[in-house]
Amino acid sequence: MTALLKVQGLRKTFGGVHAVEDVSFELASGELLAMIGPNGAGKSTCFNMINGQLAPDSGSVALGGREIAGRPPREIWRLGVGRTFQVAATYASMTVVENVQMALLSLHGQLFRLWARAAALHRSEALELLAAVGLGQRADEPCSTLAYGDLKRVELAIALANRPALLLMDEPTAGMAPLERNALMQLTRDLVKERGIGVLFTEHSMDVVFAHADRIMVLARGRLIAEGAPAAIRDDRQVREVYFGSGRLVRTAHAAAPGSAAAGTRAAAGPP
Amino acid sequence: MLSGFAGQLLNGLAGASTLFLLAVGLSLIFGVTRIVNFAHGSMFMVGLYVAYSLAQWLAPLAGGAAAFWLSILLSAAAVGALGVLVELLVLRRIYRVPELFQLLATFAVVLVLRDAALAIWGPDDLLGPKAPGMKGAVQILGRQFPQYDLFLIFVGPAVLALLWLLLRRTRLGVLIRAATQDREMVGALGVNQAWLFTGIFALGSALAALGGALQLPREPANLGLDLGTIGDAFVVVVVGGMGSIPGAYLAALIIAEIKAVCYGIGAVQVFGASFSFSKLTLVVEFIVMAAVLIWRPWGLLGKPQGMVRGAAAAEAPIRPMRRAGVVATAALGAALLALPLAGQAFPYLTVLMIDLLIAVLFATSLHFIMGPGGMHSFGHAAYFGLGAYGAAALLKGLALPMELALAAAPLVALAGGLLFGWFAVRLSGVYLAMLTLAFAQIVWSIVYQWDEVTGGSNGMVGIWPSARFASKTAYYYLTLALVGASVFALRRMLFAPFGYAMRAGRDSPLRAESTGIGVIGVHWAGFAIASLFCGLAGALYAFGKGSISPETIHVGRSIDALVMVLLGGVQTLSGPIVGSAVFTWLQDWMIRATDYWRALLGFAILVLVLAFPQGIVGGLAAAWERWRPPAAAAEGRR
Numbered sequence: 001m002t003a004l005l006k007v008q009g010l011r012k013t014f015g016g017v018h019a020v021e022d023v024s025f026e027l028a029s030g031e032l033l034a035m036i037g038p039n040g041a042g043k044s045t046c047f048n049m050i051n052g053q054l055a056p057d058s059g060s061v062a063l064g065g066r067e068i069a070g071r072p073p074r075e076i077w078r079l080g081v082g083r084t085f086q087v088a089a090t091y092a093s094m095t096v097v098e099n100v101q102m103a104l105l106s107l108h109g110q111l112f113r114l115w116a117r118a119a120a121l122h123r124s125e126a127l128e129l130l131a132a133v134g135l136g137q138r139a140d141e142p143c144s145t146l147a148y149g150d151l152k153r154v155e156l157a158i159a160l161a162n163r164p165a166l167l168l169m170d171e172p173t174a175g176m177a178p179l180e181r182n183a184l185m186q187l188t189r190d191l192v193k194e195r196g197i198g199v200l201f202t203e204h205s206m207d208v209v210f211a212h213a214d215r216i217m218v219l220a221r222g223r224l225i226a227e228g229a230p231a232a233i234r235d236d237r238q239v240r241e242v243y244f245g246s247g248r249l250v251r252t253a254h255a256a257a258p259g260s261a262a263a264g265t266r267a268a269a270g271p272p
Numbered sequence: 273m274l275s276g277f278a279g280q281l282l283n284g285l286a287g288a289s290t291l292f293l294l295a296v297g298l299s300l301i302f303g304v305t306r307i308v309n310f311a312h313g314s315m316f317m318v319g320l321y322v323a324y325s326l327a328q329w330l331a332p333l334a335g336g337a338a339a340f341w342l343s344i345l346l347s348a349a350a351v352g353a354l355g356v357l358v359e360l361l362v363l364r365r366i367y368r369v370p371e372l373f374q375l376l377a378t379f380a381v382v383l384v385l386r387d388a389a390l391a392i393w394g395p396d397d398l399l400g401p402k403a404p405g406m407k408g409a410v411q412i413l414g415r416q417f418p419q420y421d422l423f424l425i426f427v428g429p430a431v432l433a434l435l436w437l438l439l440r441r442t443r444l445g446v447l448i449r450a451a452t453q454d455r456e457m458v459g460a461l462g463v464n465q466a467w468l469f470t471g472i473f474a475l476g477s478a479l480a481a482l483g484g485a486l487q488l489p490r491e492p493a494n495l496g497l498d499l500g501t502i503g504d505a506f507v508v509v510v511v512g513g514m515g516s517i518p519g520a521y522l523a524a525l526i527i528a529e530i531k532a533v534c535y536g537i538g539a540v541q542v543f544g545a546s547f548s549f550s551k552l553t554l555v556v557e558f559i560v561m562a563a564v565l566i567w568r569p570w571g572l573l574g575k576p577q578g579m580v581r582g583a584a585a586a587e588a589p590i591r592p593m594r595r596a597g598v599v600a601t602a603a604l605g606a607a608l609l610a611l612p613l614a615g616q617a618f619p620y621l622t623v624l625m626i627d628l629l630i631a632v633l634f635a636t637s638l639h640f641i642m643g644p645g646g647m648h649s650f651g652h653a654a655y656f657g658l659g660a661y662g663a664a665a666l667l668k669g670l671a672l673p674m675e676l677a678l679a680a681a682p683l684v685a686l687a688g689g690l691l692f693g694w695f696a697v698r699l700s701g702v703y704l705a706m707l708t709l710a711f712a713q714i715v716w717s718i719v720y721q722w723d724e725v726t727g728g729s730n731g732m733v734g735i736w737p738s739a740r741f742a743s744k745t746a747y748y749y750l751t752l753a754l755v756g757a758s759v760f761a762l763r764r765m766l767f768a769p770f771g772y773a774m775r776a777g778r779d780s781p782l783r784a785e786s787t788g789i790g791v792i793g794v795h796w797a798g799f800a801i802a803s804l805f806c807g808l809a810g811a812l813y814a815f816g817k818g819s820i821s822p823e824t825i826h827v828g829r830s831i832d833a834l835v836m837v838l839l840g841g842v843q844t845l846s847g848p849i850v851g852s853a854v855f856t857w858l859q860d861w862m863i864r865a866t867d868y869w870r871a872l873l874g875f876a877i878l879v880l881v882l883a884f885p886q887g888i889v890g891g892l893a894a895a896w897e898r899w900r901p902p903a904a905a906a907e908g909r910r
Contacts, residue, residue, distance in 0.1 A: 051786065074788045089783035091776050093587040102776050106788040111773040112797065117592075118769045144586035158787060 004029045004198040005050070005166055010059035010069075012045050019045040021222040023059070029165065032189060032199045034209045037219035043202040044086070046219070047170050050200070051083050052076040063166060082159030082197075086171040088151040090143050090158070097139035099154055100126035103161035129157040132191060149180040156188065160195075167192060169201035173208055181205060185212040210234065277536050279415045284525075284532030286421040289428030291524035293483030294501055295508035296435065296517060297476030303452035303515025304472045307363065307374045308702060310831070311381040312480055313502030315351050318385060319481025320493040321393050323347035324400045327488065337404040340488075348482040355477025359470045362878060367469070369885040372648060376838045377881045379831055382498055383874030389495055391868065400488035420489055427486065431479070432521050439517065448472060452515040480505075503713060503827055507557045510706040511564045513574015522572055527557045554717040558710035562695065565707045569699050587843045590766065608752055612745045622744045626816050628856045629748075629755040630809050635836035635852035636759050637805040642834075643842045644766055645798045646778030647697065650705040651712025652833045654692065655803035657719060657825025658685040659810025664735045664820055665725055674738040678811050685807020686800055688715065693799030697792050712830055720822045731821030735814050751812050758805050763845060765801065774798045839880060841887020850889050 003026035010023040020042040027033045035043050048054040050061050052073040061069040068076050077083070091099050104122035105111060130136050133153040138146070143154060152172065159167055172188065173181035185208050192199050203209045209216060209230070216233045218226040226239045233239055298312045326343030334342060362377050406419040439445035447468055451458045459465045484497070508527065512519030534556055537549040552559075570576045593601065608625075615622040634656060641647045662684030666677040692711040696704050719726045726732065741747045765771050776784045777791035784791050814820050832855070840851020858876055862869035884891030 053786075073786045074790055077786055077788045083786045085782065085786075089780045089786075091779040091783065093589060093775055093779050094772070095589045098589065098772065102772055102789075103787040105769045105772065110769045111789060111794060113769045114765045116768055118767060118772045119592075121769065142586070142589050158783070161787070 003027060004064060006062040008060045010049060011057045012049060013057060018222050023224050025217055027198045027200055029198045030193060030196045032212060032214045034213035034216045035202045035219060036209055036216060041219040042222040043219055047168060051168055080165040081168060082162060082164035083168045084155040084159050084172055086174055088155050090151055090154050092144040094143055095140050096135060096143050096154055097126050097130060099143055100129050100157050100161055103158045107162045129160055133157045149176045152184060164197060167197050167199045169199060171202055171204060173205055181208055278413050280532040280536035282417055284529035286424040287528035288525040289424045290483060291504060291508050291528055292428045292521045293431060293479055295505040296520045297479035298505045299509040299515055299520045300472055301476040304448055305469050306371055310375060310378040310502060312505055314382050314385040314498040315477040315480035316484040316501050317497035318389060319347050319351045319484030320487055321389055322350050323485035323488050324398050324493050327400055340404050344485040347485040348478045351481030352474040352478030355474045356470055359473040365882055373838055373881060373885060376835055377878060379835060380874040380877035383870040386495060386498055387868045387871035397492035397494045399492040402489045428521060435517050499827060504557060506706055507561045510571055511561050513571025516573040519571055519573030527560055530556050551721050555714050558713040561710045562707060565699060565703055566695055569703050590845060612748060615745060622748050624860055626748055626751050628853055629751045630813050631852040631856040632849050633755045633758050633809040634806060634833055635848040636762055637802045638833045639837045639848035640762050641798050641802045642837055644771055645774045645795055647795060648705045649708040651708035651830050652806060653825045653829035654712035654715040655685040655689055655806035656810035656829060657715055658688045659807030660814040660820045660824060661719055661726055663811035663814045664732045667735055668732060669725060681811035682804045682807035686804040689800045689803020693796050697795040697799055716822060716825055729822060731819060733819040736818050737815045747816060758808060762805060839887060841890030844889040847887050847889040
């Protein structure tokens with residue numbers, strides 16, 4: 001099976017700072033891949049290069065075998081990449097359902113229609129998407145009145161509107177209460193498994209990462225220092241030393257047996 | 273030749289000082305308060321008038337030289353106090369309302385100060401005394417150069433140095449610089465912003481007045497200086513970078529020198545055609561500004577502006593009209609259709625209504641980009657003018673029938689909108705506002721100088737409608753039909769996917785771009801559509817009046833459009849209609865009622881701003897939400 005997303009040798013410098021250095025990884029359909037690392041590790045820069053907001057200095061980003069690096073976000077979106085933002089980005093002057101309809105209008109190339117009534121177009125499809133994220137009842141409320149956790153759900157519905165093959169989620173649970181976090185990630189997990197979407201997400205909450213990611217990459221100072229299954233990452237010596245310092249990562253209850261973990265980890269820089 | 277050129281450069285240096293003093297206060301005020309202060313030019317004007325009076329008054333009391341210099345300094349102080357008054361009475365009450373609404377208030381202050389000056393000093397130009405001891409000229413490079421101008425050359429850098437010391441060496445300066453970077457943070461750190469704002473307003477006003485007062489021996493005080501200078505001041509601030517003091521001087525220097533060089537070159541032969549560089553001086557600063565904004569949107573020495581957080585409440589989603597709205601619209605339509613019947617008794621009513629309808633279309637077309645598009649155009653008069661002059665030129669120049677000219681004129685405006693819009697939509701906020709202002713000024717100056725086509729400063733006459741629409745009643749119905757259809761079409765577009773896409777680009781460009789919406793393209797199309805309909809308003813205006821002049825499309829008309837939209841409420845769809853109707857009617861009534869209609873209009877605007885900070889329609893809608901029973905409110909929300 002070819003990888004859905006294949007990133008090779010990605011690099012970006014800002015002035016003299018090497019924000020991202022030679023990052024390579026792959027992501028398969030239906031897989032949840034977490035990208036973690038301390039502040040300034042280059043997570044967002046990596047993200048923005050895959051999404052098209054930044055052009056990489058060098059390296060390749062291939063989606064289903066097609067090179068997308070350096071293309072603008074709106075073209076990358078049309079190729080099947082959905083995105084949610086660290087701070088939820090929605091249209092405050094529209095209702096919840098109109099927010100989703102907007103993405104559908106764009107998908108169907110209807111943005112320049114001057115006469116049709118927008119609120120009537122693709123409404124049922126938008127309502128289905130909202131129902132899928134649990135906001136079916138609130139479709140006609142102004143988006144500006146929603147609680148932050150619900151805004152994140154609206155974003156998810158918007159991101160699913162173009163039936164993406166790949167979903168990029170930048171800190172999907174930032175700013176949410178712990179219970180909400182797990183609910184949102186569980187929802188995301190169910191949706192993407194059901195639809196076979198590959199997900200790349202960054203996250204600061206380790207509970208969320210270890211509970212929901214299939215695989216984890218660790219970035220430090222712009223470099224990929226480890227990659228593997230959650231259990232392996234948890235016990236990886238290099239990750240502990242370079243990124244987490246020493247000490248325990250998560251509560252013992254989640255911890256797996258140390259012996260089995262090391263075998264699952266491999267150096268990220270090496271060939272897959 | 274060379275010495276002549278050097279002389280022009282010296283003139284440029286003197287001009288740079290004047291421009292710098294005019295603009296630096298505006299830059300300070302904008303940097304700290306984020307208010308686009310239209311009244312800054314008025315402070316310059318009042319400064320000159322006050323200095324004139326003081327000089328006359330002090331002359332018998334003190335020695336000639338003492339009287340002259342004292343009057344200049346006292347004038348600056350007096351206008352500084354006036355600035356405090358304006359800040360305390362007007363601006364302090366509206367720091368919480370959206371930024372553009374503050375602009376409306378400062379425009380009201382312009383109107384009030386203009387009429388105050390008219391009442392105190394009268395309509396005639398007043399030229400002050402020569403500066404004692406600097407009446408002569410000195411020989412420089414074989415040319416006579418006025419001593420006073422030589423003195424002025426040094427004033428600019430001196431003030432620049434003093435301001436630099438103030439900003440770098442005092443606590444107040446630290447606060448000013450901090451507030452320029454992030455005013456919320458300064459507030460959060462416990463600085464009393466109110467007094468900081470008052471202080472900065474006083475300082476800025478005093479600097480403008482100083483600039484005005486120093487013109488005493490060079491330029492007569494006149495009532496056109498307020499809006500005449502504000503454009504220049506904006507240009508300098510934008511070119512130099514908002515809030516940057518050295519930037520303001522650099523920009524003033526560049527603009528003044530380019531102007532001086534244009535005068536120096538004069539007329540030249542290019543490929544057999546004569547081209548006058550001195551004619552360019554009317555627009556050269558705007559060309560410089562347009563170039564700088566496109567190349568370096570935050571100005572030469574400025575930094576990209578920090579975000580102002582959460583200024584306005586979120587706009588409510590747009591909803592189709594409810595039953596009551598449909599009934600009211602139908603009733604209004606019927607009344608408008610029946611209006612000429614009353615016209616027999618009040619012949620003037622038909623004429624006024626034509627004006628009013630044109631204003632409605634003018635304002636609605638601006639609202640189209642300003643509200644849903646978030647593009648605050650300060651130069652909407654350009655497209656009005658292109659439509660009006662397009663109609664006139666097609667009728668007179670190409671001898672088209674009136675109906676064809678009326679149909680084709682909006683296309684002239686559309687072409688202008690496509691051209692200017694292509695640049696403008698790449699910017700946002702106050703930078704977009706300034707670039708559109710620059711384009712409007714360029715259109716104005718072309719119209720003003722292109723004698724063969726536009727009639728130059730005299731304008732064009734005899735632009736009458738064809739026989740079919742010759743009577744005022746027939747023309748009223750033509751206007752009503754076209755304006756009605758246009759307003760309906762514009763509204764319909766806002767409910768269509770296109771209107772939604774414009775709002776999407778305004779609400780969250782990030783989200784829009786990452787869901788396949790090319791924000792720049794959508795906003796460009798919106799800009800073009802607005803200019804098309806604005807051009808129709810202009811063409812209707814030309815045929816309605818029978819004549820046009822450059823005055824028709826001057827900066828004042830752009831401001832009128834802004835005032836109409838803001839007065840009605842930018843966040844509502846019917847706002848521009850109500851705002852333009854109220855504004856036009858108020859203006860017409862006041863012009864006929866009193867010589868001091870500007871002041872009256874200014875006070876009316878101030879009252880409306882203070883009473884309805886969301887515009888008339890926005891204010892009424894909010895009041896209705898508060899008043900109506902909860903059951904009805906819940907039902908309406910559904």
